[in-house]
Every structure is written in C-alpha cells, then in structure tokens.
Amino acid sequence: MIRHIVFFSAKSGGNVERIRDGLALLTRIPHAARLEIALNRKSDPLSKEIDVVVYGEFESDAELAAYKAHELYAEAIKRVRPLRELRLAADYDVATAISRLAGES
Template sequence: MIRHIVLFSAKDPKDVQTIHEGLSILRGIPDARTLEVVLNEKHDALSDEIDVVVYGEFDDEAALAAYKAHPLYQESIRRVRPLRETRIAVDFTAPGKD
C-alpha cells in the first residue's frame, strides 16, 4: 500500500477555506482506499506553516497514477494552485502492509 501525503499553505490566510474546498473535490476520485482532506489544527507550537493536509492510501502505484490522471485531480489543481504558497508531497510504501 502506498501512502500519499500532501501539505499545503495558503498565500493569504483568507484563502485557507477555499483551498480546503478545492482539495475536497479529490474525494470524488474512486482510486483511493482512503482519502482525507483536513485543515491543520496547528497543535504544534513550533510549526504552524501548513494549513491543509491531503492524506491518501492507494493499493499500488497504478492506483495512485490513476488518481492523478482523473479529471477531478486536474480541476483541483486549477482551483488551488493560484492560492497556495507551499505544496509538499510525500509518497511511501507503508511498512509491513500489502
């Protein structure tokens, strides 16, 4: 299983909710086992730069590629890219998982 985590920060704090909404359309893509789009609750006093987190679990690289090829993924990019300051993505195979 591949875990896909993407962290976003907004250029302007007033756009955080719009970014969250633009990323939430990703839930309509059927290729993920799990897909969460959440606001960072910023409980860590030393690091509050990230505003929105996307967390996904995919069966394999093919499922992740299908997710990224879906039209809703492109629409999400169109909505979010102009508003975001930072985008950091991490993909890894979950240890001990299939």
C-alpha cells in the same frame, strides 16, 4: 499500500477554506482506498506554516497514478494553485516503513 501525504500553505488566511474546498474534489476520485482533506490544527509549537493536509491510501502505484491522472485531480490543481504558497508532497510504501503498532515495545 502506498501513503500519499500533501501539505499546503495559503497565500493568505482568507484562502485556507477555499483551498480545502478545492481539494475536496479529490474525494470524488474512486482510486483511493482512503482519502482525507483536513485543516491543520496547528497544535505543533515548532511549525504552524501548514494550513491544509491531504492524506491518501492507495492499494498500488497504479491506483495512485490513476488518481493523479483523473480529470478531477487536474481541476483541483486548477482551483488551488492560485491560492497556495507552498505544496509539499510525499509518497511512501507502508511495506518498507519502519513502524510500531500501539501496545508494542
């Protein structure tokens, strides 16, 4: 399982919902096992720069690549790029992640 996480900051506060709405196109792409687009709650006292988060889970690198090659992905980029200041992305394989499940010590 590949996790794909992307953080966006808006050029101005008025663009935040427009960014979220543009990224919502991504939820229509069939390759993700799970895909969420959300506004940052900004509850972390050390960092409030991020406005919108994309969180995706993909069964394989091939599924992630197909998602990124989809025409709706290109359309989302076209809509969001002029509105955003910052875009930070990370992909990682869950099988190689250091993790702890709830209830474990």
